[in-house]
Amino acid sequence: MDAAEFRRRGKEMVDYVADYLEKIEERPVYPDLEPGYLRDLIPTEAPCEPESFEDLMQDVERVIMPGITHWHSPNFFAYFPAASSYPAMLADMLCGAIGCIGFSWAASPACTELETVMLDWLGKMLQLPECFIAGTHGHGGGVIQSTASEATLMSLLAARCKAVRRVQAVESERSESDVLSKLVAYTSDQAHSSVERAALIGAVMMRKVPTDEHFAVREEMLKKMVEEDKAAGLIPFYFCATLGTTPSCAFDHITKLGPLCNKENMWMHIDAAYAGSAFICPEFRPLLNGIEYADSFNFNPHKWLLINFDFIIPIKKQIRFRSLKMWFVFRLYGLKGLQAHIRKQVALAKEFESLVQADNRFEICAEVILGLVCFRLKGSNELNQNLLKRITKSREIHLVPCQLSGRFVLRFAICARTTESRHIQRAWRHITQLGNKSIIASVSQVKHLFKCIQSSWCGACNGRGNQKYFKLCFYKFVSILFNHFKLKGEKTFITFYLQIMSCFT
Numbered sequence: 001m002d003a004a005e006f007r008r009r010g011k012e013m014v015d016y017v018a019d020y021l022e023k024i025e026e027r028p029v030y031p032d033l034e035p036g037y038l039r040d041l042i043p044t045e046a047p048c049e050p051e052s053f054e055d056l057m058q059d060v061e062r063v064i065m066p067g068i069t070h071w072h073s074p075n076f077f078a079y080f081p082a083a084s085s086y087p088a089m090l091a092d093m094l095c096g097a098i099g100c101i102g103f104s105w106a107a108s109p110a111c112t113e114l115e116t117v118m119l120d121w122l123g124k125m126l127q128l129p130e131c132f133i134a135g136t137h138g139h140g141g142g143v144i145q146s147t148a149s150e151a152t153l154m155s156l157l158a159a160r161c162k163a164v165r166r167v168q169a170v171e172s173e174r175s176e177s178d179v180l181s182k183l184v185a186y187t188s189d190q191a192h193s194s195v196e197r198a199a200l201i202g203a204v205m206m207r208k209v210p211t212d213e214h215f216a217v218r219e220e221m222l223k224k225m226v227e228e229d230k231a232a233g234l235i236p237f238y239f240c241a242t243l244g245t246t247p248s249c250a251f252d253h254i255t256k257l258g259p260l261c262n263k264e265n266m267w268m269h270i271d272a273a274y275a276g277s278a279f280i281c282p283e284f285r286p287l288l289n290g291i292e293y294a295d296s297f298n299f300n301p302h303k304w305l306l307i308n309f310d311f312i313i314p315i316k317k318q319i320r321f322r323s324l325k326m327w328f329v330f331r332l333y334g335l336k337g338l339q340a341h342i343r344k345q346v347a348l349a350k351e352f353e354s355l356v357q358a359d360n361r362f363e364i365c366a367e368v369i370l371g372l373v374c375f376r377l378k379g380s381n382e383l384n385q386n387l388l389k390r391i392t393k394s395r396e397i398h399l400v401p402c403q404l405s406g407r408f409v410l411r412f413a414i415c416a417r418t419t420e421s422r423h424i425q426r427a428w429r430h431i432t433q434l435g436n437k438s439i440i441a442s443v444s445q446v447k448h449l450f451k452c453i454q455s456s457w458c459g460a461c462n463g464r465g466n467q468k469y470f471k472l473c474f475y476k477f478v479s480i481l482f483n484h485f486k487l488k489g490e491k492t493f494i495t496f497y498l499q500i501m502s503c504f505t
Contacts, residue, residue, distance in 0.1 A: 001053075005053075009053055012053075012057075016057070017089070021072065021084075021418075024070055024072060024073045024074075024418075025073060025074055025075065025418075027065070027070055027073065028070075028395040028396075029069070029070050029073045029075040029076050029395060029396070029397060029398045030069055030070075030392060030395045030398045031066060031067050031068065031069060031395075032395060033066065033067055037066075037067060038063060038067060041062070041063045042059070042063060069398065071415065071416075072084050072415075072416050072417070072418070073398075073416055074416045074418045074419040074423040075396060075398065075423060075427065076397075076398050076415050076416055077397055077398060077399050077411075077412045077413055077414070077415060077427065078398045078399055078400040078411070078413065078415070079400060079411075079413065079415070080246075080273075080274045080303050080372070080413055080415065081274075081303050081304055081345075081371070081413065081414070081415040081416070082302065082303065082415070083301070083302050083303060083304060083305060083306045083307055083308065083417070084306070084308055084417060085306035085307070085308075085329060085333070085417065087306075087325075087328040087329050087331075087332040087333065088306060088307050088308040088325045088328060088329050089308065090328060091324040091325040091327070091328035091329070092308055092325060094324055095321045095322065095324050095325070098321055098324075100321055102115075102321060108321070110321075111321045111323070114321075114323045114324070114327060115143065115144060115322075115323040116134050116141055118323045118326040118327055118330070119134070119141060119142035119143070119144075119323075119326075120133050120134050120135065120141065121326070121330060122142070122301070122326070123140075123141075123142065125280045125335060126276070126279045126280060126285075126288065127279075127285055127288075128291060128297075129291065129292045132291075132297070144322050144323065145298070147194075148192070148194065148271060148273040148298055148299075148300055149192075149194035149197065149198070151271075151296075151298035152192075152194055152195055152198045152240060152269065152271055152298065153194075153197075153198040153201055153202070155238075155240075155267070155269040155295070155296040155298070156185065156198045156199065156202045156204070156238055156240075156269070157202055158267070158295075158296070159185075159237055159238040159267030159269070159295070160180070160183060160202055160204060160237065160238070162237075162267065163179070163235065163237035163238075163265075163267075164176055164179045164180065164183075166265065167179045167235065179235070180203060180204065182233065182234050182235045183204045183205065183234075183235050183237050183238075184204065184205045184206070184207060184229050184234045184235065184236050184237070185199050185204055185205065185206040185207070185236075185237065185238035185239070185240070186206065186207050186208075186209050186222060186225065186226070186236070186238070186239045186240070186266075187206060187208060187209065187239065187240040187241075187242070188208065188209055188211055188216075188217045188240075188241070188242050188245065188252060189208040189209060189210055189211055190211055190215050190216075190242065190245040190246075190247055190248070190250055191208070191240060191245065191271070192242070192245075192246050192271065192273070195240045195271065196208075198240075204237075204238075205234070207225060207229075209221050209222050209225060211250070214250055214366070214367060215245060215247070215248050215250035215366060215404065216250045216251055216252050216253055217241065217242075217252040217253065217257065218253055218256070218257075219253060219256035219257055219260050222239065222257060222260060223260055226260075226264055226266075236264055236266050237265075237266055237267060238266060238267045238269070239257065239261050239266050239267070239268050239269070240269045240270075240271055241254050241257055241268060241269070241270050241271070241294075242270075242271050242272075243270055243271070243272040243275050243276070243287060243288065244272055244273070244274045244275025244276070244369075244370065246273075246274075246402070247366075247374070247402035247403070247404060247409075247411070248366035248372070248374045248402065248404055248409075248411075249274065249275065249366070249368075249369055249370055249371075249372040250366065250367075251275070251287055251369070253290075254268070254270065254289075254290030254291070254293065254294070255289055255290035255293075256290075257290070257293075258290045258292070258293025258294065259293060261293065262293055267295045267296070268293060268294045268295055269294065269295060269297070269298075270291065270294045270296070270297045270298070271298055271299075272288070272297065272298065272299040273298065273299055273300045273303065274299075274300065274303050274304065274370075274372075275287065275299070275369075275370055276288075276297075276298075276299020276300065277299060277300075277301060277303060277304030277305045277338075277342060278304065278342050278346070278370050280305075280335065280338060280339055280342070281339050281342055281343060284342075284370070287369070301326070304341075304342060304345075304371075305329065305338055306329050306333060306338065306341060306417065307325045307326060307329050308325060341417065342371075345371045345414040345419070346370055346371050346414075348371070348414045348419060348420075348421065348424055349368055349370065349371045349372060349373050349412075349413075349414050350368065351421060351424050352373050352412055352414075352424050352427075352428065353368045353373050353375075355424070355425075355428045356373065356375045356428075359432065360378075361377060361378060361432075361435065361439070362375055362376065362377055362378065362435070363375065363376060363377075363378050365404050365407065365409045366404060366409075371413060371414040372411060372412070372413045372414075373411075373412040373413075374402065374404065374409050374410070374411055374412075375409070375410055375412065376407065376408065376409050376410055377435055377438065377439070379439075381407060381408035383438055383439070384401075384408045384409070384410065385401075385408055386438045386441065387410070387431075387434060387435055387438040388401055388408075388410060390434040390437060390438060391430075391431065391434055394430070394434065396430055397427045397430055397431075399411060399412060412427075
């Protein structure tokens, strides 16, 4: 491919991408395939001779697109957002064309320096303390990582090194291996699994701190665990706080936890992978209060700041010119444009929350603070698992679950940049329709169960059919179901009783 063909194919690819994104809503959001589908669709070896670009693009539709989960569809409500924008795509093209490997300043000065300046821009957008800003003195500043998992690992390794040096400065006779065997780290029982993996890689103990009724870590519980471990001869050295947990977007109380960590010489790292972007909005910035106590902080601009994936702040030097994407997005959207995007998605989450609250068959399972709504049908875990299976099988929208206090919960995250109110309304209609089917299926199982009980009772009564006793049994049976579905209120019970009765008439 020479420059002339590249120009022509490049224009074709831009048209293909634009058409894909404009019409993405027409595609099933979730693929209907079995694992291993792709191997039989392509040759077992690479071609010896060059093939045509036309054939390649035909195979994109034939082979690749059927196996894509369309994360940027307005019908995608799973996980968290994976940001995408046209300015970031253009910057990605330029990044690929420049192709520099930025492992040092000399390897590509602009690559190193733009990263430093862009992360200062970002730090100022977040109103971070001055100690987090590089400025011209180099005392603070951020760097770009490939994933939040790597950022957490780097913070733990830095904390481990600092702790070993601190202990050996006082007890020079202690070996590094001896100190490492006594180090203990802490994180929330709601923290992402990558935090625990970081401890495994770092070869240190990690304890999970139980959370409160809002799924957040409080000072009292961490303090209790730290005191217990110190009494046992261990060395508390690291706490990873979470702002915006993966299951429910809960926020640890860092304004109280921070002073405790500082007092105990514990490194406090803050993982705000999803929620961090929202802190550019003044109304959400108080959620970051307490950052002044932290030693390190990471979040993912690729989740909510319209910067395409492989872009996480902070820790470690990049090897690609990824700061170009920040530069393009920040300049072409401006702070106000990014704030408007976040506010719109939070408003859409609130809209969905209000729909759930208006339907007494469903319940909200965690406080809705940003763009995530945790909800479920009132009833058993099995009922909600059945609902999610129906949603996934339909392929009209895509959700994923979580576990909160032992309950199976559905997560509804506002993800796509193009999601509008009509998508929320349509998703809710779809969920309620499938919810009805799940409830009917559940009641059908109940009906079968009761017939079995009725048959056993009739046998025990020699078929005499004591109607009064039958009604008493039925009333007790409905009461058990009422409690099983965790319903409340006398009027609700009467309605529920009549609904169950209708299944037998």
